[in-house]
Amino acid sequence: MINLNGELLFKENVNLSIDNRGFKYGDAIFETIKVVNKKVVFWEDHYFRLMASMRMLRMKIPMEFTLEFLEKEILKTIAVIDDAPSYRVRLNVYRKDGGLYTPKTNKVDYSIEASENTYVSKNEYKVDVFKDFYNYSGLLSTVKTNNRMLNTLASIYANENDLDSCVLLNERKGVVEVTNGNIFVVKGNVVKTPALSEGCIKGIVRGKIIEILTKNKDFTIEETTISPFEIQKADEVFITNAIVGVQAITKYKKKTFTTSLATKLQANLNVLQIAGN
Structure with missing residues (x-):
């Protein structure tokens, strides 16, 4: 399942526009987050880095983008997939469609995708x-x-x-x-x-x-x-x-x-x- 601006969708039902600025210009940022036993690991650090990055890139931070709101959206996304001890989550934030190099707006959309974290540390690297x-x-x-x-x-x-x-x-x-x-x-x-x-x-x-x-x-x-x-x-x-x-x-x-x-x-x-x- 994909969380697209708060709406949970099957991956095959997610439709992003050809004018998506993340696709066209890489006008997007992301956080890769680990969730263990339904707990978002180091969430405050991820959140404040995300906010700092959005400010640096002149993205308009939505009023609802609080620490608690985004954490709730992450956990909501995990709740509808197969139960696992650990998850890998990608929180993506991108400017809304429109414009060439100069965007039509600095307002943003977001997506959250999650999957079971299967990484195991390697003995040889x-x-x-x-x-x-x-x-x-x-x-x-x-x-x-x-x-x-x-x-x-x-x-x-x-x-x-x-x-x-x-x-x-x-x-x-x-x-x-x-x-x-x-x-x-x-x-x-x-x-x-x-x-x-x-x-x-x-x-x-x-x-x-x-x-x-x-x-x-x-x-x-x-x-x-x-x-x-x-x-x-x-x-x-x-x-x-x-x-x-x-x-x-x-x-x-x-x-x-x-x-x-x-x-x-x-x-x-x-x-x-x-x-x-």
Whole structure:
């Protein structure tokens, strides 16, 4: 079932116009959200990121778009599909039809789609650098717009080369993120992750991991510029996103990594997930 502006429809009955701005111009943003045991995980963080993104893109935020309203719509959508312990939800917001590059209105429509979350953390996870195109640094790159062409091409490259994901670089050849999440690089007791100014998505789980590591006296967390060469020299590398949580990278080029910190952080994240923080 699809929730289209509050109306629950079978997928085959959903009709989007050829003038849909998300389709025509990528004039849309989305949140990928995990729901566990009918509880929307880290919902406040997702909600406030969505609101900030809508303001940045000059979308008119409807009066009814409260924290409680959107959470209720997510749970309403899940309630009519097969019962499962965990769900993957996509909340999409896009400007209403009409206009060329200049929209006729800044008012929005929304859709919510949900499916059972079947992702299982992998024991082996291989990545390499995608060099064909760059993820340009800048504030707009931190927003989850529907324009994911770079991620699509990098994912095709990964599939063709027996990889699980690819590292994306910016125009300065600095590490930005991976195709499906943020990246963290561990060397000794220093954990680095690309700063938002490098062009990475302002990931929800990225923020949670930074919070956890900031409180851990055994490690120093740095949001900074990272060279691809630092990945090869690292002791451990892992990625984060809302569905996976923490996924350890086990191999980059010919380098094999340990996974101990990623395992501990996933356990810490599970505690926060249950607590609702």
